[in-house]
Amino acid sequence: MKSTMKFRQSKNITQGFTLIELIVVIVILGILAATVAPKYIDLTADAHTATLEAVKGSLEGASVLVYSKSIVAGNQNVSSGTTPTPTIELPDGALIINYGYPIVANDTETYWRRLIDISTEFTITNINGVLLIYPKELEDTVLSTGTCAVTYINSTGENEKPTITLFECE
Numbered sequence: 001m002k003s004t005m006k007f008r009q010s011k012n013i014t015q016g017f018t019l020i021e022l023i024v025v026i027v028i029l030g031i032l033a034a035t036v037a038p039k040y041i042d043l044t045a046d047a048h049t050a051t052l053e054a055v056k057g058s059l060e061g062a063s064v065l066v067y068s069k070s071i072v073a074g075n076q077n078v079s080s081g082t083t084p085t086p087t088i089e090l091p092d093g094a095l096i097i098n099y100g101y102p103i104v105a106n107d108t109e110t111y112w113r114r115l116i117d118i119s120t121e122f123t124i125t126n127i128n129g130v131l132l133i134y135p136k137e138l139e140d141t142v143l144s145t146g147t148c149a150v151t152y153i154n155s156t157g158e159n160e161k162p163t164i165t166l167f168e169c170e
Contacts, residue, residue, distance in 0.1 A: 045148075045168075045170055048135055048138065048148055049148070049169045052148065052149070052150050052166055052168075053166060056150045058118065059116060059152055063152075066088055066095065066097060066100070066101060066102050066115070067101055070086070075087075075088075075100065076100030076158075077100070077158045078097075078100075079099060080096055080098035080154075086098075093114075099159075101154070101155040101161070101162050103154050104130065104131045104154055106126070108124055108131060109125070112133075118133070121136055123139060129153070131151060131153075132149055132151055133149060138169070146167060147168065148170070149167050150166050151163075152164050153165075
């Protein structure tokens with residue numbers, strides 16, 4: 001006689017994924033997202049803006065230091081248009097001031113590189129009496145959109161600070 005065995009299926013058949021399977025899939029998706037996302041997220045604009053914030057801080061600090069020296073010299077209330085031209089003596093030569101603050105001069109590049117420690121990767125230029133500082137690599141963007149730069153406008157009178165503005169990068 002031949003005996004036969006019968007296998008019985010359980011009536012409680014469950015469908016779906018186990019918790020371990022779900023966790024494994026989530027971990028794999030997380031690893032993929034962490035490796036692929038940086039290729040699609042461009043943070044260069046934020047980096048340029050942060051660098052320009054440091055440039056703005058340097059301009060503010062330099063102008064305050066020059067103003068404090070002009071107070072000591074007693075010429076903080078004198079316009080740069082007067083004769084003799086008000087100056088502050090620095091170790092590397094005289095610095096022309098306007099109401100105690102540094103001015104946007106004709107020799108802008110040399111003048112401002114003396115005041116702030118800034119890389120040669122930045123352009124410093126005088127456009128119609130406004131000091132403009134921006135990364136050299138973004139020259140086309142800056143000149144066409146007016147963004148990604150720091151500007152400095154001379155003091156306009158006694159006890160008036162110069163206007164220093166940051167235009168964030170896009």
